[in-house]
Amino acid sequence: MSLRVLVCCGSGGVGKTTTSAALAMQAALCGQRVAVLTIDPAKRLADSLGIGPLSNTPQRVPLQHIGIETSGHLDALMLDMKATWDGVVRRFGGSHQAQQRILDNRYYELASTRLAGSHEYMAMQRLYELYESGDYDLILLDTPPTRHAMEFLSAPQRLNGLFDEGVMHWLSLPRSKRGFKALERGSEVVVSVLKKLIGAGTMEEIAEFFDAMKGMWAGFQERSAAVDALLASDETRFVLVTTPAPAARKEAQEFADLLAETQRPFGGFVVNRVVPFPGPQTRITPAQLPPRPDAVPEETWRAASLALLAAADRQQTLADGEAKAMAQLREQAGGSVSLWTVPELEADVHDLRSLAILAKHLAPAIQELGQI
Ligand SMILES: Nc1ncnc2c1ncn2[C@@H]1O[C@H](COP(=O)(O)OP(=O)(O)OP(=O)(O)O)[C@@H](O)[C@H]1O
Ligand SMILES: [Mg+2]
Structure with missing residues (x-):
């Protein structure tokens, strides 16, 4: 096999x-x-x-x-x-050392x-x-x-997309000692907005995380x-x-x-x-019904008996419907x-x-x- x-x-x-x-x-x-x-x-x-x-x-x-x-x-x-x-x-x-750098990163567990x-x-x-x-x-x-x-x-592709070099570059590169120095004008704006929103220090840490993960990219792929x-x-x-x-x-x-x-x-x-x-054992005939107990009102007994007598037919209808759906x-x-x-x-x-x-x-x- x-x-x-x-x-x-x-x-x-x-x-x-x-x-x-x-x-x-x-x-x-x-x-x-x-x-x-x-x-x-x-x-x-x-x-x-x-x-x-x-x-x-x-x-x-x-x-x-x-x-x-x-x-x-x-x-x-x-x-x-x-x-x-x-x-x-x-x-x-x-x-x-490289493994430890990833495992110790604050964002690793979250990511x-x-x-x-x-x-x-x-x-x-x-x-x-x-x-x-x-x-x-x-x-x-x-x-x-x-x-x-x-x-x-599609999940693996989506995750791979995240570790795609484009994203890696965007987040972790290029950086100068003073922080992010994006090459493209577009990403420069985005990075500066992000820095304002979540703080430059946090951005640095996230970027550090992606930078550390970059080495794994080939293995991932x-x-x-x-x-x-x-x-x-x-x-x-x-x-x-x-x-x-x-x-x-x-x-x-x-x-x-x-x-x-x-x-x-x-x-x-x-x-x-x-x-x-x-x-066949699920079907019940009127003759098999027990006599009405005194405690049960006549109307209730009648309704319950009818439901019981119809139960097998109902199950048959349901099962027929499902069989048809499955054939479809x-x-x-x-x-x-x-x-x-x-x-x-x-x-x-x-x-x-x-x-x-x-x-x-x-x-x-x-x-x-x-x-x-
Ligand atoms: N044939 C069955 N008869 C009775 N109960 C069933 C039957 N199949 C599943 N169950 C019950 O239905 C519930 C949901 O089943 P299960 O957890 O396997 O679904 P699932 O598709 O894995 O759900 P999820 O999408 O949340 O992971 C469970 O409580 C399970 O015991
Ligand atoms: Mg499940």
């Missing part, structure tokens, strides 16, 4: 983190060495994996606690932006956690480190909620290119997670178009929280794409057992993707 990376994308709250964990669990059940890198997981999921708080280093999920015997294993990590940034600085920051695109960029960095380690057959990458699908894929190549390669598949809700489907559809445009390999849709078709989703994506469904559970996914239920539903996905 050449598949090494699965990236779960989708709009906010559709179940990306849960799906990544469930897919990872299912792959581990199939005997693979798997890591799931989650981003800011719902706290209960982190707790429910049975390993306490997740951190930047992989922790083994105790699958044996729910009676699972497998030759594979599942490790979980949560992206720690600061720790990953520190690793990047240590790797690309040049001499020990390393707040820069737009930093989250996504660091997720990809960490993914690449796990990939390079060779410790895993398969790595699942959960992605942060995006306002728009485009944001995740090289690493970005490697991550980009991996994400476009045959070793990667993007899984688009959605719910049957129109807004989520629309975004999944847009994401599928974007993947095609940017030549990223599309693995298939996971439609989460689907209403299952009602089984596939059709719009070219007809031959894969689509897997995960039912809505009665409660949130809050322990290994409920995650295992979802994992089972995703067995066809792991099987199909495993043939890549």
Whole structure:
């Protein structure tokens, strides 16, 4: 199998983190060495994996606690932006002294956690480190909620843009001993306004930070290119997670178009929280209704009985509607794409057992993707 990376994308709250964990669990059940890198997981999921708080280093999920015997294993990590940034600085920051200059800068911590695109960029960095380690057959990458699908894929370029030499020059060069001495008239004005706004001393410190980071630029670019190549390669598949809700489907559809445009390999849709078709055991006939308890007024009992009798039909109508919507989703994506469904559970996914239920539903996905 050449598949090494699965990236779960989708709009906010559709179940990306849960799906990544469930897919990872299912792959581990199939005997693979798997890591799931989650981003800011719902706290209960982190707790429910049975390993306490997740951190930047992989922790083994105790699958044996729910009676699972497998030759594979599942490790979980949560992206720690600061720790990953520190690793990047240590790797690309040049001499020990140069690295320390960056790590000690007052703006480093702020920049390393707040820069737009930093989250996504660091997720990809960490993914690449796990990939390079060779410790895993398969790595699942959960992605942060995006306002728009485009944001995740374009984040590395945006961050690279920030470290682009143009910005570097503008902020850190040219400087004289007396402070900024911009070459271009335009930037001279901007710099002088900024100096007035935030103070010349602060500007100097920020400029010092960018100046220190400049040495990392080549490393940044090289690493970005490697991550980009991996994400476009045959070793990667993007899984688009959605719910049957129109807004989520629309975004999944847009994401599928974007993947095609940017030549990223599309693995298939996971439609989460689907209403299952009602089984025969869900239907109730009027003859099966118990007699009205004395405490319940006749009118109330009548309404409740009618609702109960109609429940299965309603569920059928909902499920029919969703099936139609899902067929449309596939059709719009070219007809031959894969689509897997995960039912809505009665409660949130809050322990290994409920995650295992979802994992089972995703067995066809792991099987199909495993043939890549
Ligand atoms: N099939 C399901 N049945 C029941 N609950 C579910 C199901 N899938 C997800 N959930 C619950 O929905 C909530 C949101 O799921 P999750 O955190 O995985 O979404 P997300 O897409 O990662 O969200 P965000 O965009 O905020 O990162 C969680 O509480 C989770 O337990
Ligand atoms: Mg999430």
